[in-house]
Amino acid sequence: MGYAFDFSFLDEYWPDLLNGVWLTLGMTVASVLPGFVLGTLCAVGRLYGPPYVQRAVTFYVEAIRNTPLIIQVFWLFFGLAVLGAKIGPFPAAVIALVVNVGAYTAEIMRAGFRSIPKGQIEAAHCLALTPTQALWSVQLPQAVERVYPALVSQFVLMMLATAIMSQISAEELTGVAYMIQSFTFRGFEVYLVIAVIYLAMASLLRLTLMGVAHVSFPRLRRLGTPL
Amino acid sequence: MTSPAAPLVRFKNVEKNFGALQVLKGITLDVAPGQVVALIGRSGSGKSTALRCVNGLEMINGGELEVCGRKLHAGKVDLLELRKDVGIVFQSYNLFPHLTVEENITLAPRKVRRIGKAEARDIAAEVLEEVGLSEKAQAYPEQLSGGQQQRVAIARSLAMRPKLILFDEVTSALDPELTGEVLKVIERLAREGMTMMLVTHEMAFARSVANTVVFMHQGRVWETGPGAMLANPVTDELRQFVGSGL
Amino acid sequence: MLGLTIEQIAYLFRGAGWTIVLSLLGFVGGTLLGLPVALGRASKSRLLRFASGVLVQLVQGIPLPVIMFVVYFGISIAGFDVPALVAAGVAMTLYSGAYLGEIWKGCILAVPRTQWEAGECLALTKTQRFIFVILPQALRIAVPPTVGFLVQIVKNTSYSVVINFFDLTYSAKVINNATYKPFTVFTIAALIYFAICFPMSLLASRFDRRLHRS
Numbered sequence: 001m002g003y004a005f006d007f008s009f010l011d012e013y014w015p016d017l018l019n020g021v022w023l024t025l026g027m028t029v030a031s032v033l034p035g036f037v038l039g040t041l042c043a044v045g046r047l048y049g050p051p052y053v054q055r056a057v058t059f060y061v062e063a064i065r066n067t068p069l070i071i072q073v074f075w076l077f078f079g080l081a082v083l084g085a086k087i088g089p090f091p092a093a094v095i096a097l098v099v100n101v102g103a104y105t106a107e108i109m110r111a112g113f114r115s116i117p118k119g120q121i122e123a124a125h126c127l128a129l130t131p132t133q134a135l136w137s138v139q140l141p142q143a144v145e146r147v148y149p150a151l152v153s154q155f156v157l158m159m160l161a162t163a164i165m166s167q168i169s170a171e172e173l174t175g176v177a178y179m180i181q182s183f184t185f186r187g188f189e190v191y192l193v194i195a196v197i198y199l200a201m202a203s204l205l206r207l208t209l210m211g212v213a214h215v216s217f218p219r220l221r222r223l224g225t226p227l
Numbered sequence: 228m229t230s231p232a233a234p235l236v237r238f239k240n241v242e243k244n245f246g247a248l249q250v251l252k253g254i255t256l257d258v259a260p261g262q263v264v265a266l267i268g269r270s271g272s273g274k275s276t277a278l279r280c281v282n283g284l285e286m287i288n289g290g291e292l293e294v295c296g297r298k299l300h301a302g303k304v305d306l307l308e309l310r311k312d313v314g315i316v317f318q319s320y321n322l323f324p325h326l327t328v329e330e331n332i333t334l335a336p337r338k339v340r341r342i343g344k345a346e347a348r349d350i351a352a353e354v355l356e357e358v359g360l361s362e363k364a365q366a367y368p369e370q371l372s373g374g375q376q377q378r379v380a381i382a383r384s385l386a387m388r389p390k391l392i393l394f395d396e397v398t399s400a401l402d403p404e405l406t407g408e409v410l411k412v413i414e415r416l417a418r419e420g421m422t423m424m425l426v427t428h429e430m431a432f433a434r435s436v437a438n439t440v441v442f443m444h445q446g447r448v449w450e451t452g453p454g455a456m457l458a459n460p461v462t463d464e465l466r467q468f469v470g471s472g473l
Numbered sequence: 474m475l476g477l478t479i480e481q482i483a484y485l486f487r488g489a490g491w492t493i494v495l496s497l498l499g500f501v502g503g504t505l506l507g508l509p510v511a512l513g514r515a516s517k518s519r520l521l522r523f524a525s526g527v528l529v530q531l532v533q534g535i536p537l538p539v540i541m542f543v544v545y546f547g548i549s550i551a552g553f554d555v556p557a558l559v560a561a562g563v564a565m566t567l568y569s570g571a572y573l574g575e576i577w578k579g580c581i582l583a584v585p586r587t588q589w590e591a592g593e594c595l596a597l598t599k600t601q602r603f604i605f606v607i608l609p610q611a612l613r614i615a616v617p618p619t620v621g622f623l624v625q626i627v628k629n630t631s632y633s634v635v636i637n638f639f640d641l642t643y644s645a646k647v648i649n650n651a652t653y654k655p656f657t658v659f660t661i662a663a664l665i666y667f668a669i670c671f672p673m674s675l676l677a678s679r680f681d682r683r684l685h686r687s
């Protein structure tokens with residue numbers, strides 16, 4: 001097989017790739033915290049909320065988890081466009097990612113809350129903490145700690161899923177790759193390169209989130225317990 | 228010895244059902260300030276249930292129950308206010324694993340009583356001294372022995388400055404050598420005049436520390452009296468119970 | 474109907490048909506690849522563990538659309554001119570194989586060690602032990618997460634839109650471009666995906682509950 005690999009496009013296009021990386025990371029960073037907050041609120045709503053909140057959350061979670069992200073993105077982006085709402089691809093992408101990852105986070109956090117022994121909650125109430133105080137100071141930290149690895153995996157998956165956002169012309173890394181290959185006709189090499197970049201970003205995100213855990217869970221740090 | 232002060236806890240014909248099962252069948256019992264009342268009896272006789280009614284973990288179905296001046300039978304009671312006055316310690320410690328000993332103790336004073344950080348730490352130091360664990364303030368629960376964890380749980384209750392503390396078989400999960408250190412703490416609280424209700428299987432302890440021993444049987448107060456009553460049971464049931472236990 | 478012609482709706486359903494075809498390809502291919510990956514991941518041999526681990530790490534660290542592109546361009550530079558279905562099928566195989574392999578590894582390792590030892594006492598060979606003692610138990614554990622992963626497969630076939638494979642997402646995109654009725658078109662597409670995925674999600678959680686009860 002006489003195929004000659006040619007990576008010379010890197011000389012000319014590396015700044016574009018770098019821009020793509022920034023946009024991908026930007027989308028990811030912008031979505032992680034709101035997605036976590038949304039998911040946690042939904043988990044709490046589904047576990048402790050009034051029946052109509054429970055039903056609404058269940059509907060949201062099941063609707064999102066049983067349809068593809070890209071359909072959600074199209075629905076939102078093209079839908080908003082016909083409604084006349086002018087929204088750029090970047091905010092649209094972030095909104096879609098938050099809504100999407102929020103549903104998965106809700107399920108993960110719900111499992112986390114449910115895994116806390118009943119005695120913990122009882123003890124909190126017996127110390128005269130209000131239900132909100134108990135949730136915030138006793139249940140939430142323990143729930144997050146218990147499901148943290150699953151959360152990290154979920155957010156890495158979310159970062160990888162940003163690769164679809166070039167479909168609404170957000171020029172993230174995969175979009176940049178498409179542009180480069182259309183100029184250079186070196187599709188295979190281009191996508192190999194960005195595959196490597198994604199691998200690096202996935203590891204970076206994982207490490208960063210583990211670092212966040214290191215700061216957020218002083219007990220695990222002190223006792224040297226792995227997550 | 229009669230106590231001039233009004234009782235802190237007053238059970239009057241208290242009934243409690245779980246569905247069709249009647250667990251408390253008319254309990255009448257007073258606990259005066261500074262008194263130590265020990266609840267003894269066979270498994271399933273309703274000791275824990277009686278205790279849990281006192282701080283509103285269970286709601287009674289009949290009779291009257293007044294705790295620290297609050298009528299728990301009269302419609303809505305503010306459980307948060309009640310629980311500021313009534314501490315409880317469980318068999319399973321229930322310390323918060325993600326918090327240090329000091330944080331476990333200061334959490335409620337800070338959140339509930341809105342006490343400042345520095346003052347809360349002073350309180351923590353004080354109650355840890357009381358239970359003999361001053362050097363463990365920065366440890367996490369899992370770094371402590373069962374007996375130490377239980378003493379921290381007692382300290383955590385004390386930090387809220389309760390008028391009354393409930394103990395539900397606090398030594399049942401402990402090895403005999405660790406049981407002693409927890410009982411010593413309770414004894415010390417008794418000497419200092421803390422009002423306490425405790426469910427226990429330690430007959431010798433009940434006899435020496437409690438002002439009143441209450442023998443519960445089949446959801447009723449079967450026999451009640453000073454610790455010495457254990458030496459001279461009136462009813463057959465108590466005689467059998469004491470006989471099997473000792 | 475809903476502002477779409479019968480032909481347009483039929484077009485969407487044709488796309489849905491190809492979504493199902495690609496999902497089946499992905500599941501069958503993923504099973505064929507996932508089994509050796511699972512065995513490799515659970516094996517005692519360090520080399521097998523490493524090799525299968527690399528595949529899993531690669532697939533789990535690269536976006537599926539990028540895998541689609543790599544396969545698509547890889548096949549074409551190898552000198553073959555194949556339909557997008559083949560490229561998408563290969564990509565879905567890699568993707569499902571890696572994830573299923575990882576899921577099934579967990580199931581194999583979840584069978585208690587004592588079961589191996591019990592097999593030993595019965596004087597079974599290593600292979601016999603695996604097939605007759607471990608596998609049936611691992612399979613039982615594997616059913617709920619495998620059914621759950623089917624949902625992932627169906628949803629993720631939508632990424633083949635990047636290499637212009639004609640599936641439900643692609644057909645929805647085309648119809649939207651033609652009609653400019655995004656809410657109608659993408660809601661219908663979402664409902665079709667939901668109709669395929671939701672029953673499997675329900676099934677997966679029912680299996681899961683049954684497994685945990687026993």
Ligand SMILES: Nc1ncnc2c1ncn2[C@@H]1O[C@H](COP(=O)(O)OP(=O)(O)OP(=O)(O)O)[C@@H](O)[C@H]1O
Binds near residue numbers: 245248269273276
């Ligand atoms: N939440 C509940 N729901 C239903 N039944 C209950 C509940 N809590 C307790 N019971 C029942 O009430 C009865 C009394 O229970 P309780 O825990 O008060 O007994 P106890 O005297 O503390 O026994 P032990 O020495 O075993 O702790 C038992 O038959 C028990 O099964």
Ligand SMILES: [Mg+2]
Binds near residue numbers: 275276395396
């Ligand atoms: Mg009990």
